[in-house]
Amino acid sequence: MELIWDGIVKAIIALVTLDPGIIEVALLTFQVSGAATLLSVLIGIPLGSVLALSQFPGRNVLVSIANFGMGLPPVVVGLWVSIFLWRSGPLGFLNIIYTPYAMIIAQAVIASPIVISLTLAVIQQINPQIRLQLTALGANRTQMAWALVKESRLGLLAAVMAGFGGVISEVGASMMVGGNIKGMTRIFTTATVMEVSKGNFDVAIAFSILLMLLAYVVTAILTAIQQGRNNR
Amino acid sequence: MSKVIEIIDLTLVLQGKTILKIPYFSLDREESIALTGPNGAGKSTFLFVMAALQKPTAGTVSLFGKNVKDHSLLELRRRMAVVFQKPMMFDLTVMENLELGLKYRQINHKEKENKIYHWLEKMRLAHLVKRRARSLSGGEAQRVALAQALILEPEIIFLDEPFANLDKEMRQELIDEIGKTLKAGKITTVMVTHHRMEAAAIADSIYNMEDGEIINREFCN
Ligand SMILES: Nc1ncnc2c1ncn2[C@@H]1O[C@H](COP(=O)(O)OP(=O)(O)OP(=O)(O)O)[C@@H](O)[C@H]1O
Numbered sequence: 001m002e003l004i005w006d007g008i009v010k011a012i013i014a015l016v017t018l019d020p021g022i023i024e025v026a027l028l029t030f031q032v033s034g035a036a037t038l039l040s041v042l043i044g045i046p047l048g049s050v051l052a053l054s055q056f057p058g059r060n061v062l063v064s065i066a067n068f069g070m071g072l073p074p075v076v077v078g079l080w081v082s083i084f085l086w087r088s089g090p091l092g093f094l095n096i097i098y099t100p101y102a103m104i105i106a107q108a109v110i111a112s113p114i115v116i117s118l119t120l121a122v123i124q125q126i127n128p129q130i131r132l133q134l135t136a137l138g139a140n141r142t143q144m145a146w147a148l149v150k151e152s153r154l155g156l157l158a159a160v161m162a163g164f165g166g167v168i169s170e171v172g173a174s175m176m177v178g179g180n181i182k183g184m185t186r187i188f189t190t191a192t193v194m195e196v197s198k199g200n201f202d203v204a205i206a207f208s209i210l211l212m213l214l215a216y217v218v219t220a221i222l223t224a225i226q227q228g229r230n231n232r
Numbered sequence: 233m234s235k236v237i238e239i240i241d242l243t244l245v246l247q248g249k250t251i252l253k254i255p256y257f258s259l260d261r262e263e264s265i266a267l268t269g270p271n272g273a274g275k276s277t278f279l280f281v282m283a284a285l286q287k288p289t290a291g292t293v294s295l296f297g298k299n300v301k302d303h304s305l306l307e308l309r310r311r312m313a314v315v316f317q318k319p320m321m322f323d324l325t326v327m328e329n330l331e332l333g334l335k336y337r338q339i340n341h342k343e344k345e346n347k348i349y350h351w352l353e354k355m356r357l358a359h360l361v362k363r364r365a366r367s368l369s370g371g372e373a374q375r376v377a378l379a380q381a382l383i384l385e386p387e388i389i390f391l392d393e394p395f396a397n398l399d400k401e402m403r404q405e406l407i408d409e410i411g412k413t414l415k416a417g418k419i420t421t422v423m424v425t426h427h428r429m430e431a432a433a434i435a436d437s438i439y440n441m442e443d444g445e446i447i448n449r450e451f452c453n
Pocket residue numbers: 246247249251269270271272273274275276277278317
């Protein structure tokens with residue numbers, strides 16, 4: 001009990017005093033997961049819409065791959081992204097292993113299937129009458145897709161939140177491709193794991209509280225956008 | 233007069249059931265017709281086929297003298313407009329709902345606004361511009377759907393029971409208004425209705441359908 005209390009106090013002190021070390025970790029956590037989510041949205045919403053709106057051979061296979069991808073173990077992603085980014089690997093020339101860029105890539109790989117699958121589901125369940133009406137109004141393919149994305153913005157924002165939730169909480173991939181280097185690739189989850197392994201449970205608890213706080217604030221902002229739009 | 237719709241040997245089979253069987257049908261430019269018939273006769277489906285929204289199983293459909301099979305459907309559709317039997321409002325404001333078709337046709341902003349306000353006025357919708365369209369009553373939504381189609385100044389308009397949700401007074405008012413608009417705009421019209429009075433007010437002739445076939449045609453005077 002005392003440990004938890006110590007952790008809470010440490011978290012509050014870090015927040016109030018704006019502890020530069022912790023602010024740095026918070027900022028990087030936000031930047032990496034934010035960029036990865038953005039990337040996965042840029043990939044996932046168009047791909048998910050295309051999958052939802054078109055019929056072609058092999059479509060169902062792609063859909064099942066995307067659905068399976070939602071459950072990709074982060075450690076597996078971390079391993080494969082490392083292999084590719086490794087100095088001798090196919091993308092080794094990029095020279096980004098153990099940098100935040102590598103973490104963004106790994107996290108985007110984790111989040112993209114989530115965004116693709118949920119986008120697909122959200123767009124597919126739009127009333128077919130809506131699509132018929134857009135066709136009759138003279139929408140071309142792009143105009144149709146855009147109108148449907150707007151129509152399903154509630155569900156799509158949920159997809160974005162799910163994607164963000166998936167990456168801000170993962171540790172395996174970021175650890176493997178980032179390396180948890182202080183001041184460089186250390187984020188809340190990797191820092192928490194490290195502190196636990198060192199036996200600093202109070203610090204770990206403080207990190208975990210700050211991580212949840214960060215995740216909550218971002219999600220609350222997205223929720224406000226989602227619900228605000230709806231209540232007008 | 234030139235034929236804007238011509239259908240030859242049309243059959244439509246959906247899920248093993250023959251829904252439409254039309255050996256020949258044509259519509260001249262500026263002609264107005266009504267389709268009547270019992271529930272399930274195939275009126276709405278016939279409308280979809282004519283509006284290039286439903287592919288026939290066999291037969292030819294020509295619009296504006298062009299076989300829809302080898303012509304850009306998008307281009308043909310942009311010369312027509314449809315008011316559906318169960319119009320859906322998009323989860324946008326009334327204004328934005330009316331804007332959609334105009335946006336797709338790249339109408340410039342100023343002209344777009346003028347048209348929208350003109351039709352809001354005509355359809356007695358001016359007080360609802362900023363409302364979320366999903367919160368409209370059935371009759372209000374019906375009027376938005378009518379405005380959404382008429383605003384496009386189509387060459388052919390398809391109306392599927394467009395006055396069904398309106399009270400008696402509003403119905404009479406809009407039938408007169410829309411009848412005049414269609415005549416003045418020289419818009420070729422196909423309207424599904426169960427009411428002879430509506431049919432007579434708008435159509436030159438009435439086609440009766442039953443079991444997917446046209447069984448007779450009456451002329452109105
Ligand atoms: N996609 C479909 N698959 C199978 N049957 C269909 C499909 N669409 C319509 N039908 C059937 O085709 C027939 C004609 O339907 P349609 O909607 O054209 O009738 P309608 O004349 O407009 O009737 P109402 O007056 O009730 O609107 C009906 O029996 C309907 O169940």
